[in-house]
Amino acid sequence: MKNGKWKIKNFFGLLLLLLMVYCLPLTAYGQIAVKGETVWTMAGEPIQNGIVLVGADGKIEAVGTASSVKIPANYKQISAKIVTPGLVDAHSVIGLAGYLNQPHDQMQYDASSPIQPELRAIDAYNAEEKLIEWVRQHGVTTIHTGHAPLALVSGQTMIAKTFGKNIDEVTLMPTAMIAVTLGQAALVQQGRSPGTRAKQASMLRAELVRAGNYKGEPRDLKMEMWRKVLNREIPLLVTAQKAQDIMTALRIAKEFNIKIVLDGAAESYLVLDEIKASGFPVIIHPTMFRAGGETDNLSMTTAAKLKKAGIPIALQSGYESYVPKTRVVLFEAAIAAANGLSFRDALATITIDAAKIIGMDSRIGSLEKGKDGDIAMYDGDPFEYTTHCTGTIINGKIVSEVVR
């Protein structure tokens, strides 16, 4: 009898499998035409009455005006008022940090040691975390996420698409940067180190000196990561809010000839010339970040000031210990646009310029032939409070149709 039941179940299972296989062509990636009253390609001028074609391989086949792009008969057509590239969040912690904010879903910070570059984000990332769905529903298709700015060296970051069931499916880059934090957020109390800013700099320098002498045997996971930094294969993501911490980051980068990306940078407007001369980009704190403690002097106009100075910038959702558990980069760019940044430049901070800073602009960040079919759709100016995101597409697949 038991056996019989199992057989019946198995039969239904087979039927379900057959049904799934049959339906597969309907949900296959690509073969989609997105029409927009305005298409912000972020590669050249926006196109009025534009069309973006995504092929069966999930890549963009063509971008142009309705009169210049012919839509194949078998392509699904979808329309929106405003079409933009899928949004890129240049710095997040979601996937490691979950929305419930309970110990079991907070994997962004291990407090056992202040220097842990060997902690891989891919070993902690939960692709089905609710916050990932949340940002996807607002048009975000790629996130640079990982360990939080809570330790001198908290771990690695990774780059992922915001749709997919498991880590292998979503990962674009398993190790993107190493998260380093200078200043108050990474000080450790009660006689442990680093207890001061100078100690932070000293500890970081000591690691890099040690890595310079590391010969590869015996294997040392920390040293292997630092070697990659010294070899300029991966940059440090240095979160530094105060001007003196920004200067420390630049000083250490120069000393070891390493690549860094400045992050947070609340007081960056005080040292514009120095940042500009360094050539390093800045992922600025969320525009609506709270002013307090080390961010007392942050400004909504920082993005505009850095842009004007010719410094490469992106915006971010950042890290929050409480609410909102994640910010939405679309909202943060909107406030930057209301505070001196042009519409195009603000959109760039969460599309092409963000993609450039995280080293992914050959694949994402703009609507161009050959790039991934990642698209966000809106029923009005994407930055307006009352506009909705009407859909999100990743690799040519509609991954959100919720109106948000």
Place this chain on the structure above:
Amino acid sequence: MKKILSLFLLQAFLASMIFGQEKPTAYINARIIPIAGAPIEQGILLIQNGKITAVGDARSVRLSSDVQIVDLKGKTIMPGLVDTHSHIGEGSGADGSSPIQPDIRLLDSLNVRASSLQRAQAGGITTVNVMPGSGHLNSGQTLYIKLRDGANKIDDLLIYDKDGKYMGGIKFANGTNSIRAGGGNFPGTRAKSAALIREQFVKAAEYRRKIQAAGGDASKLPPRDLAMESLTEVLDGKRVVHFHTHRHDDILTVLRLKQEFGFKVVLQHVSEAWKVADEIAKAKVPSSIILIDSPGGKLETMDISMTNGAALEKAGALVGFHTDDYITDSRFFLRSAGLSVRYGMSREKALYGMTLAGAIMLDMQDRVGSLEAGKDADFIVLSGDPLSVYTQVLQTFVEGKKVFDRNDSSDYLIATGGWGASNDREIHIDCFDGDIIGGEK
């Protein structure tokens, strides 16, 4: 001698301010959103002595010959915003000694020079309910303040009722914030939380009965009890309960307590309002909601929704908003209305929620919340539509006096942030030869 003379002149000046008639000022050519009534294109707002004397257009408002005209062509005027739940001013409430402390007054702790008060002015907020926190079932008495400029002491911000008493409510909370596992006299469960609150109200009812029985005979009065006095005001309907509550079951617990003890209550946060909107509407209890950029942050708010405003509106409940500043920044308060409209609320009710609904929740609907003759001249000048992200608050007026001007460089710093924006406000005492007392820069 010079100083004494200056002081004398200052007094004389102040006296003339108080007793004299100010010239009327007319703000003309603006789009006026009075809340009470439809928007007026090219409207006129006429004010005098801190009060609104007329609102209308060129046909309906007559201007006297001595009127001062301010042309606001292309701008929008609406009432000053009412924030029904904020923590600006670094105030504090109850300490860790017990879960219910109705005797505690936020009044005794506010820093009137805190930059957060200026940020609220920059956000267009003119009336605020400043509350103690939610880590207690009752963390004390809240304080209603007007964001008048240049306050030197708490008295300068107070609002007085008809009986001459300064106004404020009382803060209650349920759910997990006030639950402390192994927390001594603090509750360990939701049922215990409700029982502890009920116990205090039963005691207060008894205290109130004794006072009534004394019939004004001092010898028969019960011994003064500060906590019971406060709760007696609650039972008398003179002190509104502002009840922090998130989950649908906790919301219903508040409605049950209100039913039992008959106090006036405003539901605060109400994160799962969308689940029990009909019950809230049926109980005729107002809700002050908050818009958070993503769900969660704690278990109780995993189902918070930006549709709360729409759901409550549809159910017919009164909806207001709050910043919960420092949770959301006062400078983005108008954004709450914008996001609520994004999620289905009507434009009219969203703007009503930012103003008159809040005033109703603070028992101040006769004085603030709309632009009507006789009300306080609390209004804001906007660069455009109040629901647009690109709109800036250009000026904020409290009782006819400009307290924020985006064109002023120090006010601009507050509005956008920047170096020194979070420092306490500098205090200038003009007659002391430019001495600066307090503050730092």
